[in-house]
Amino acid sequence: MATALTSVREIEREVATLRIAPGSDVPYLRTSVMTHTAWVPPEWVEAAEDVLTGLAERHPSRTIVLVPEPEQEDGLEAQVDVSVFPTGEGRQIWAETIRIHLKGRRASAPASVVQPLFLPDLPVFLRWRGVPSFGSDEFESLVDVVDRLIVDSTEWADLPGSYARLAEVFDRVAVSDIAWARTSRWRKELASLWPGIANVERIKVKGTAAQAQLLAGWLRSRLGRDVALEHEPADRLEGVEIDGEPAPFPPGDPPLPSDLLSEELDRFERDRIYEEAVRSAAR
Amino acid sequence: MAIAQENPLLEGLQIRRAPDDCILVIFGASGDLTKRKLFPALYSLAYRRLLPEHFAVVGISRTEETDDEFRDRMKEAVQAHSRVWELLASGMRYVAMDFADDEREDRLTETLTELDEERGTGGNRVYYLATPPGAFETVVRAVGKRRSAQGWARLIIEKPFGRDLASARQLQKTIEEFFEEREVFRIDHYLGKETVQNMLALRFANGIFEPIWNRQFVDHIQITVAETLGIEGRAGYYEQAGAVRDIFQNHMLQLVAITAMEPPIDFTADSVRNEKVKVLRAMHTPGPKSVVRGQYGRGYVEGEEVPGYREEQDVDPNSMTETYVAAKLYVDNWRWADTPFYLRTGKRLARRETTIAIQFKRAPHPPFEELSAERLKPNVLIVHVQPDEGVSLAIGVKVPGQGMTIRTVHMDFLYGGAFRTGLPEAYERLILDAMLGDATLFTRIDEVEEQWSLVDAIVAAWARDRPAFPNYSAGTWGPTAADELMERDGRAWRQR
Numbered sequence: 001m002a003t004a005l006t007s008v009r010e011i012e013r014e015v016a017t018l019r020i021a022p023g024s025d026v027p028y029l030r031t032s033v034m035t036h037t038a039w040v041p042p043e044w045v046e047a048a049e050d051v052l053t054g055l056a057e058r059h060p061s062r063t064i065v066l067v068p069e070p071e072q073e074d075g076l077e078a079q080v081d082v083s084v085f086p087t088g089e090g091r092q093i094w095a096e097t098i099r100i101h102l103k104g105r106r107a108s109a110p111a112s113v114v115q116p117l118f119l120p121d122l123p124v125f126l127r128w129r130g131v132p133s134f135g136s137d138e139f140e141s142l143v144d145v146v147d148r149l150i151v152d153s154t155e156w157a158d159l160p161g162s163y164a165r166l167a168e169v170f171d172r173v174a175v176s177d178i179a180w181a182r183t184s185r186w187r188k189e190l191a192s193l194w195p196g197i198a199n200v201e202r203i204k205v206k207g208t209a210a211q212a213q214l215l216a217g218w219l220r221s222r223l224g225r226d227v228a229l230e231h232e233p234a235d236r237l238e239g240v241e242i243d244g245e246p247a248p249f250p251p252g253d254p255p256l257p258s259d260l261l262s263e264e265l266d267r268f269e270r271d272r273i274y275e276e277a278v279r280s281a282a283r
Numbered sequence: 284m285a286i287a288q289e290n291p292l293l294e295g296l297q298i299r300r301a302p303d304d305c306i307l308v309i310f311g312a313s314g315d316l317t318k319r320k321l322f323p324a325l326y327s328l329a330y331r332r333l334l335p336e337h338f339a340v341v342g343i344s345r346t347e348e349t350d351d352e353f354r355d356r357m358k359e360a361v362q363a364h365s366r367v368w369e370l371l372a373s374g375m376r377y378v379a380m381d382f383a384d385d386e387r388e389d390r391l392t393e394t395l396t397e398l399d400e401e402r403g404t405g406g407n408r409v410y411y412l413a414t415p416p417g418a419f420e421t422v423v424r425a426v427g428k429r430r431s432a433q434g435w436a437r438l439i440i441e442k443p444f445g446r447d448l449a450s451a452r453q454l455q456k457t458i459e460e461f462f463e464e465r466e467v468f469r470i471d472h473y474l475g476k477e478t479v480q481n482m483l484a485l486r487f488a489n490g491i492f493e494p495i496w497n498r499q500f501v502d503h504i505q506i507t508v509a510e511t512l513g514i515e516g517r518a519g520y521y522e523q524a525g526a527v528r529d530i531f532q533n534h535m536l537q538l539v540a541i542t543a544m545e546p547p548i549d550f551t552a553d554s555v556r557n558e559k560v561k562v563l564r565a566m567h568t569p570g571p572k573s574v575v576r577g578q579y580g581r582g583y584v585e586g587e588e589v590p591g592y593r594e595e596q597d598v599d600p601n602s603m604t605e606t607y608v609a610a611k612l613y614v615d616n617w618r619w620a621d622t623p624f625y626l627r628t629g630k631r632l633a634r635r636e637t638t639i640a641i642q643f644k645r646a647p648h649p650p651f652e653e654l655s656a657e658r659l660k661p662n663v664l665i666v667h668v669q670p671d672e673g674v675s676l677a678i679g680v681k682v683p684g685q686g687m688t689i690r691t692v693h694m695d696f697l698y699g700g701a702f703r704t705g706l707p708e709a710y711e712r713l714i715l716d717a718m719l720g721d722a723t724l725f726t727r728i729d730e731v732e733e734q735w736s737l738v739d740a741i742v743a744a745w746a747r748d749r750p751a752f753p754n755y756s757a758g759t760w761g762p763t764a765a766d767e768l769m770e771r772d773g774r775a776w777r778q779r
Contacts, residue, residue, distance in 0.1 A: 184296070191292035222291040251332070273295030 004077040008116050014080045035124045036063045037114055044129035062119050063097045066110050074104030111141035123147045125265055131156045134165040143173050150264050152178035153210040160213045163282035170275045176264040179210035180274050185250035186240055200242050204230040207237035217281030302718035304337035305407035306398055310422050311414035312342025318360045324710035326361040329371045333715055337403040339374035345381055353377035374402055382421045392429050406434025409717055413441055420457045427461025439468045439717050442533050448735035455728050468717045473534040474724040475709030478668045482541050498622045505625045505640040505777055506538050509632040511584050518597035525604040530628040532738040539624055542639055543614050552722040563733035565616045568740040575764045577607030579631040582757030589757045606630040609765040631757035637668035640777050651687040660691045673697040
């Protein structure tokens with residue numbers, strides 16, 4: 001097993017070494033489009049790895065996975081993995097994943113570790129697994145150095161409470177929520193009910209708490225009126241009723257988690273409609 | 284008074300404009316194009332849910348075939364996912380007919396009416412003319428006479444649109460009897476390629492290129508459309524067309540237009556085509572010394588011996604059809620005056636490649652003792668249309684170590700490296716655009732006429748001499764006269 005790397009300089013050197021194809025002095029071709037950083041507490045590592053599989057191929061980038069381990073003795077342990085994908089005419093392209101375990105106090109100053117590793121002049125996305133530790137040193141420092149924060153509020157237990165904290169960062173960083181992306185197909189169906197839906201008073205959502213809160217918040221903010229929410233828990237969004245009438249079911253299959261993250265990595269601007277939905281959900 | 288309010292729920296939703304419900308009628312359904320390009324494109328559109336909700340396809344050809352046989356044959360052309368295929372196949376019909384047979388034409392009209400009722404397609408029609416060009420006028424008359432009063436009609440016409448200016452005008456005259464220009468979609472599938480459209484993004488979405496995209500900074504432009512394939516059994520067509528009508532008149536002149544055009548005010552069909560046609564009008568006819576034609580003889584391609592053009596099946600053993608054309612053109616306008624555009628296209632060349640190379644002027648005075656200005660390589664911006672779709676920029680860098688040795692390296696952007704979603708096939712984009720009524724990526728009749736005017740002048744000059752064909756071996760970069768065309772100007776073709 002490769003020796004763990006214990007400093008940013010060692011990580012940089014390892015990346016440079018691995019970029020040269022074995023038996024060659026020619027570096028692999030790299031056309032990077034972003035740095036993708038993921039904050040992955042240990043309990044989320046397995047789920048995060050599942051999503052990362054295949055993502056590197058679609059978004060050739062530098063991925064930096066940060067695993068905080070504050071209970072451990074101070075230190076940094078990293079590994080670098082490279083993926084090489086064939087492309088046309090015998091050429092190969094490269095994507096790299098740097099996994100860094102931030103131990104002890106290093107876990108509260110992650111920005112100082114990742115900033116030297118960001119690819120210059122390219123956007124930086126931060127995927128935060130679980131509920132962000134709003135107000136903590138690690139969250140605050142990372143939010144200030146990235147261009148977009150990606151969360152999945154389906155992973156949050158205390159809804160809609162955490163939405164109020166999330167709304168506080170909207171003016172500092174663009175935010176994407178995979179739970180919001182999952183409602184996109186349904187929002188299109190509900191929009192097609194206009195103008196009948198204009199006077200809706202009650203919405204019933206069978207799905208996750210995040211989906212229910214976000215759909216209700218969206219209707220309230222877009223229609224400028226109060227809309228009561230009834231939530232029937234389910235693992236996925238299975239149905240929506242508007243004043244007791246079932247909304248049409250969107251065609252096709254729901255997208256995969258890696259597809260949803262992949263789509264969010266293509267966005268660069270603030271999503272004002274989402275922000276207003278979150279604020280309305282939090283009220 | 285109630286005021287109609289816009290739907291606030293639509294804001295922020297990414298809703299693609301969907302084509303109206305319609306029937307796609309393919310004339311020439313037993314042909315190679317339908318199987319190789321059109322059906323894979325249709326299937327891909329179906330898979331990506333981009334086809335209209337109510338949709339049907341009617342294949343028409345002289346070959347006798349049942350609906351099921353047609354479906355089976357087309358299924359072979361796609362890697363069918365059962366659910367998607369079943370949906371597409373349920374709206375597929377086949378009508379065997381001669382295009383000038385009144386009785387069969389009535390049968391087609393009946394089939395279309397039945398489908399309107401069955402599939403809810405509302406009388407909307409996209410007629411795709413994938414027949415040999417000789418049948419275009421007959422088909423246009425046949426569908427024009429029976430145009431439904433209900434719904435809209437659009438006509439997609441494959442290239443070549445005529446075989447010279449006079450025949451193009453004749454075909455246009457027939458079309459105008461039944462269709463308006465906004466209903467006509469002349470295909471040049473190169474315009475559907477992502478990398479060709481990327482030329483517009485490269486030029487007009489980046490601040491750094493446009494200020495130097497002119498005669499002051501550009502030394503010359505080279506456009507290469509090179510194929511390693513021969514005529515692949517299409518002697519009947521190719522003997523009539525040759526390289527100048529097959530590739531030069533359409534694809535190459537469109538690539539010149541896109542490279543040289545002024546920024547359009549927006550990306551609507553007429554804005555873009557207005558700018559392209561200005562370039563085509565500004566091209567002056569090259570003199571005989573500025574055009575080289577060639578024909579391949581026996582040679583080797585990828586290690587395999589291949590026959591010469593005159594030895595190909597069904598080709599006249601004394602054929603004077605050109606399989607290679609190179610030309611030096613000028614675009615006489617403020618931006619490009621005196622800047623040559625070198626174009627070359629051919630079959631059985633050394634490598635398959637379509638590129639647009641913008642060669643910039645050399646640095647005027649390198650302040651390094653070891654290096655004279657002549658030895659400095661110029662910067663070249665290369666748009667790789669195919670293969671290796673992308674863009675590369677050749678720049679000079681210092682070789683590490685003592686002294687100041689400069690070496691040219693390439694900064695590469697590779698589509699496959701940055702976006703792993705796969706580039707959609709040109710036909711997917713074009714069929715969908717025609718269904719949507721967006722003609723931006725189709726050629727307008729004034730463009731076609733300008734292109735034919737130029738080509739007619741070239742062909743007229745050829746009537747006065749008879750070159751010694753074959754004049755290049757298969758698997759090489761074409762006749763030596765093409766190299767001499769460049770050498771006379773102190774230049775050379777790229778990457779020999």
